[in-house]
Amino acid sequence: MTKKFVRIDEAKCKGCNLCVSVCPKDKLISGKDTLNKAGYYAVTANDENICIGCLNCALMCPDGAISLYEE
Amino acid sequence: MNTLFEFTKGMKPDSTSYCPGCTHGIAHRLIMEALCERGDLGRAIGVAPIGCSIVSHNYMNVDMCESTHGRAPAIASGIKRVHPGNIVFTYQGDGDLASIGTGEIIHAAHRGEHITTFFINNAIYGMTGGQMAPTTFIGQKTTTTAEGRTEKANGKPLRMSEMIATVGGAAYVERVALNSPSGVRKAKKAVLRALDVQDRKEGFSFVEFLSTCPTNWGLDPVASIEWVNTDMIPYYPLGNFKGMEG
Amino acid sequence: MDDRRLMKGNEAFAEAAIVSGCRYYFGYPITPQNELTEYMSRELPGAGGSFVQAESELAAVSMAYGAAAAGGRVLISSSSPGIALMQEGLSFLCSVDIPLVVLNVSRGGPGVGGIQPGQADYFQATRGGGNGDYHIIVYAPASIQESIDLMGKAYDVAEHYRNPVMLLVDGMLGQMMEPVSMPSRDAYALPEDVSAMKPWAITGHDNRRERNVVKSLRLKPDELEEAVEKRGAKYAAAEQELASYEAVDIESAEVVFVAFGSTSRIVKDAIGLLRADGVRAGMIRPISLWPFPERAFEQVPASAKAVISVELSMGQLIQDVRLAVNGRFPVELIHRTGGMLLTPEEVAARTMDILEVK
Numbered sequence: 001m002t003k004k005f006v007r008i009d010e011a012k013c014k015g016c017n018l019c020v021s022v023c024p025k026d027k028l029i030s031g032k033d034t035l036n037k038a039g040y041y042a043v044t045a046n047d048e049n050i051c052i053g054c055l056n057c058a059l060m061c062p063d064g065a066i067s068l069y070e071e
Numbered sequence: 072m073n074t075l076f077e078f079t080k081g082m083k084p085d086s087t088s089y090c091p092g093c094t095h096g097i098a099h100r101l102i103m104e105a106l107c108e109r110g111d112l113g114r115a116i117g118v119a120p121i122g123c124s125i126v127s128h129n130y131m132n133v134d135m136c137e138s139t140h141g142r143a144p145a146i147a148s149g150i151k152r153v154h155p156g157n158i159v160f161t162y163q164g165d166g167d168l169a170s171i172g173t174g175e176i177i178h179a180a181h182r183g184e185h186i187t188t189f190f191i192n193n194a195i196y197g198m199t200g201g202q203m204a205p206t207t208f209i210g211q212k213t214t215t216t217a218e219g220r221t222e223k224a225n226g227k228p229l230r231m232s233e234m235i236a237t238v239g240g241a242a243y244v245e246r247v248a249l250n251s252p253s254g255v256r257k258a259k260k261a262v263l264r265a266l267d268v269q270d271r272k273e274g275f276s277f278v279e280f281l282s283t284c285p286t287n288w289g290l291d292p293v294a295s296i297e298w299v300n301t302d303m304i305p306y307y308p309l310g311n312f313k314g315m316e317g
Numbered sequence: 318m319d320d321r322r323l324m325k326g327n328e329a330f331a332e333a334a335i336v337s338g339c340r341y342y343f344g345y346p347i348t349p350q351n352e353l354t355e356y357m358s359r360e361l362p363g364a365g366g367s368f369v370q371a372e373s374e375l376a377a378v379s380m381a382y383g384a385a386a387a388g389g390r391v392l393i394s395s396s397s398p399g400i401a402l403m404q405e406g407l408s409f410l411c412s413v414d415i416p417l418v419v420l421n422v423s424r425g426g427p428g429v430g431g432i433q434p435g436q437a438d439y440f441q442a443t444r445g446g447g448n449g450d451y452h453i454i455v456y457a458p459a460s461i462q463e464s465i466d467l468m469g470k471a472y473d474v475a476e477h478y479r480n481p482v483m484l485l486v487d488g489m490l491g492q493m494m495e496p497v498s499m500p501s502r503d504a505y506a507l508p509e510d511v512s513a514m515k516p517w518a519i520t521g522h523d524n525r526r527e528r529n530v531v532k533s534l535r536l537k538p539d540e541l542e543e544a545v546e547k548r549g550a551k552y553a554a555a556e557q558e559l560a561s562y563e564a565v566d567i568e569s570a571e572v573v574f575v576a577f578g579s580t581s582r583i584v585k586d587a588i589g590l591l592r593a594d595g596v597r598a599g600m601i602r603p604i605s606l607w608p609f610p611e612r613a614f615e616q617v618p619a620s621a622k623a624v625i626s627v628e629l630s631m632g633q634l635i636q637d638v639r640l641a642v643n644g645r646f647p648v649e650l651i652h653r654t655g656g657m658l659l660t661p662e663e664v665a666a667r668t669m670d671i672l673e674v675k
Contacts, residue, residue, distance in 0.1 A: 004075065016092030016285075016292040022252055040091065055076050056252040062096025063087065064078035071072040113524040116387070128530045134519040136386050136531035139409050142379035145371065149383025149391075150519065152341055152367040153511075157521045175379070178372035 004053035004070045006045040012065040013042035019057035019066060025050045029057060081107040083130050092292020094249040094282040095124055095191065098162075101255065102189055103131055105262040106158065115158040116150050118143040120167040123197040127162050141172020144179035147186040158269060160187040166196040169205040169229050176235070183240025183274040187265045190231060190277065193284040194303065201287030205229040208302060213287070228306065232279045236312035242274030243314030246307060248281035250299040257309075268314060276314070281307055321498050326491045327352035329461045329499065330420055330484070331360065333468035334392040338505035339418070340366030341391040343380040345373055347399040348432045349488035350422035354394065364502065374399040378406030385415045386531050388511035388518030390472060394420035396488070397438050398429055401446060407481055408447025411548070412533040414517075416475035418468070419453070419483045422491035425629075425656035433656025434488035436578060437630035442485050443607040443637070450545050452552050454482045454559060455606040457577040461495040467604075469500070476515075478555055485606060487629065489579040489658070555608060562610035563602040570599030572668060573617050573646075575638045576627040577603050584627050586661035591668060598668065603637075611641040623671055625649045627664060629657075 006029065013036065020029050020043060028050055029043050036042040042065075045051075051068070058066040078084070081103025089095045106115050115133040119125050121140040128135035138146050143161035151159045168176050168190050179186065195213055196202040203213040203220055206228050210219040220228075236244040243265055247258035258280060265276035281303050283295035290298060324332070331353045334342070342361055344354035354370070361368040367384075371377035374395055381393045395403060400421045410417055421442065425435035442455045454474060458464040467484060475482040508514045522528045535541035565585065567573050572591075576584040581602040591598040601613045617624060624646045626635035632650045639648050651667045653659050 002073075012086050014091035018092060018292055018296065021293045021296070038086065053075050054252070058076040059252040059255040060097065062089065062092065062094055062100075064082060064084075064096065064100060067077045068075035069072050070075055112522075114521040116519050116521055118383070125534055128532065132528060134522050134529045136383070136519055137413070137533050139379060139382075139405050142375065142382075142406075145376040145379035146383035146386075148369065149341070149343065149380035149385075149389075150387040151383075152369065152380075153384050153387035153389040154520060174372055175376055178376065181372075182369070 002070045003049050004051040004068065005047065006051055006057060007067045007069065008043060008045050009065045010036050010042040010044060011038070012063050013040060014038070014063055015040040015042055016062065017043065018060040018062065019043060022056040022060050024052065024054060024056065079104040079107050081112055081132050083132055085130065087130055088126055089123065090286045092283065092285045092295060094280070097249045097255060098189065098191055098280050098282065099127060099130055101259045101262050102160070102162070105259060105266055106133065109263070109266060111158045111266070114156070115160065116154065118147045118150070118161040120161070120163040122164040122167050124162055124164060124191065141167050141170070142175050143167070143172065144175040144184070144186065144188060148179055148182070148184045151184060151186055155185070158266060160189060162189045163191065164197065165190070165192045165194065165204045165206040169231050177238060180235050180238040180241040180275040180277065183242070185269050185272050185274070187269045187276045189262070190279040191282045192231070192279055192307065193282040194228070195284050195287045197284050197287055208306065230307060232277065232312050235277050240275050241277060241313055243268040243276040244312040246279040246281065246309050246312065248299055248304060248309055250281065250296050321496045323494050324461065324497050324499070325352060325494045326461045326464065326486070327422065328356045329497055330394070330464055330468065331356040332499055333465040334418065335360060335364055336500045336502050336504050337469040337472045338390045338507060339392045339472070340364065340507070341384040341389045342366070343369050343371050343377040343384070343393055345371050345377050345395065345399060347396045349424060349491050350394050350396050350420070353420070353422070374402035375405060378403040381417055382406055382410055382415060385410070385417045386413070386519050388515045388520060392418050392420065394422065396421065397423045397426050397435070400438065400441065404446035407453060408445070408449055408451055409533055410481050411451035411453070412449065413531045414479040414548070415531065416479050417481040418471045418475055419481055421483060421485050423485060423487045425654065431656040432488065434579065434658065435629050435654065435656055436487055436580060437633065437654060438485065439606065439628070439630055439633035442483055443609070450549065452607055454478065454480060454555060455485050456482070456604060457485045457606050458490070459578055459581045459602065461490060461493070462497045464490065465497055465499060474559065478551055480551070485578070487579055559605050560608040560610040560612065561604040562613045563604060564613060564616060565600040565602065567599035567601060567616055567618070569618060569620070570597050571620060571622050572596065572598045572672060573621050573624045574598065574600040574627050575603070575624060575634065576600060577606060577634065580627055580629055580659065583659050583661055584664060587664035587668070590661055590665040596668070596672065609637045609641065614641040617646065621646055623647045623649050625651055625668065625671065627651045627659065630654050
């Protein structure tokens with residue numbers, strides 16, 4: 001069984017939350033309450049085995065901060 | 072480990088200067104992904120507009136030049152004359168293309184230039200701070216229509232795709248929206264088709280992206296996407312206006 | 318073998334550009350330069366080039382920018398009000414250091430004005446009608462042959478300095494016919510590899526080099542200042558290297574005329590008339606208007622009673638003459654404007670009036 005997972009480059013994230021709004025899984029991507037270097041509340045992806053690899057988040061990310069892999 | 076999605080090599084890895092949630096970043100990425108997939112990165116030449124995306128050349132990994140306000144289609148026409156075998160494109164916002172540059176865009180289409188224009192319609196001037204654009208909606212509040220645009224004072228919003236589709240030299244015209252993952256997938260297909268039309272020398276190709284400007288709309292990014300769905304798409308219908316017959 | 322042939326000015330300018338390697342022309346109809354646009358539409362496609370009739374002068378100069386930034390040798394031409402519209406592009410071309418040759422077959426102004434010859438675009442050409450710190454290098458040929466010779470030079474200078482160069486002629490030169498020697502179209506070998514000759518050109522990076530970006534925008538004031546200062550050094554070099562003029566009998570002159578272009582030919586005839594009346598007259602004919610050949614005025618003898626600017630405008634050239642003379646001699650003006658021309662007799666008579674008062 002392959003595991004799919006989301007990687008977020010938190011330094012590039014501007015916290016727009018478009019990825020969160022289109023993710024079909026609750027709690028896969030969520031906002032952080034600390035600022036990144038650029039001054040944004042970046043999002044982070046948890047490592048639970050719930051990503052279905054639909055790419056929605058990456059497609060909607062305006063900042064090239066999201067990549068997806070499976071293993 | 073298999074890669075399901077990675078940021079395209081067609082874009083420089085740096086962060087953009089665009090506001091959070093601004094869909095310029097999605098449009099940039101789609102165009103560069105399409106050029107990469109076609110193997111065209113090395114032969115593409117882009118023209119950046121005046122407006123927020125004048126800095127697009129900081130991010131797009133192709134030869135590019137800046138333009139004077141609205142003149143990108145004329146500049147691209149000149150480039151294409153010197154390099155007819157290259158892929159030449161303009162990237163323009165709605166102040167640039169639908170206001171000061173209406174002459175240049177209509178006549179590039181009119182001549183059937185073998186160039187592609189990517190048109191970002193977010194119904195407002197972004198870089199200058201949220202003034203009314205020709206594409207601004209009736210009732211939409213901007214810094215030059217504080218009580219909302221009125222038809223009496225400002226006319227009705229311009230529909231550029233519909234207008235360009237009437238011009239003989241336009242071979243492919245499509246309006247897409249960066250409003251959802253499926254919208255983004257459709258937009259990518261339109262970009263690929265437009266580049267294909269250029270490569271086959273069928274005429275002028277044009278893709279209009281309904282886009283967001285959360286900062287100047289005064290909405291958060293997710294609510295901005297919703298505004299595209301509820302307000303923009305009913306007035307600016309999505310779909311192909313030319314070049315998909317048969 | 319005499320290869321001289323009779324050619325109309327506007328057609329000769331066009332052919333001169335082609336023999337100088339120009340392969341791209343973008344134009345918009347305006348009198349009195351239409352024969353040039355028409356000639357290019359007939360001749361360029363057959364010469365392996367490209368002609369586009371633009372939708373406006375704004376579009377024409379923009380197309381020219383695109384083609385020149387892509388590495389092409391480009392000509393644009395227009396007449397006074399059309400050149401006014403092109404100022405946006407000329408300022409921009411200077412800001413991105415892109416070479417271009419521009420021909421102004423000038424007419425009377427301001428505004429739409431008329432279609433007869435004028436020289437009232439002197440300020441527009443030499444001061445720059447666009448925004449910002451920049452200069453256009455300007456040559457003012459006095460004959461069709463000199464226009465042909467300067468056209469080749471204009472391309473070399475434009476590419477050496479990476480700056481637009483203007484040939485400022487008037488409707489008289491554009492519309493007249495003269496016998497000329499025209500070089501062959503083989504005289505200039507088109508470069509096989511534009512990128513080697515112009516490494517800054519946007520040609521597509523071919524995945525072999527870093528991308529080229531032609532950019533004007535500099536939001537950081539220190540960066541903009543640095544770029545403008547760098548260009549300023551280029552202009553300082555141009556002032557040293559490019560100022561050119563013709564001096565006619567000024568060594569012992571009691572009156573020295575200053576005139577450019579077709580007006581200088583009228584002044585030459587006036588000098589003959591004055592000589593017959595015992596007046597020793599000479600002329601400085603600026604060939605480059607920017608940079609202005611100030612050093613020519615060092616040759617004006619101390620015995621001169623007046624320096625007279627002769628021009629088809631209300632007194633524009635005279636400002637550079639005053640700066641060059643710098644108070645050493647009285648500076649006077651003889652002019653007509655609006656498309657009216659001076660005659661040698663009129664120049665001679667007005668000169669006698671000026672000398673009588675002195």
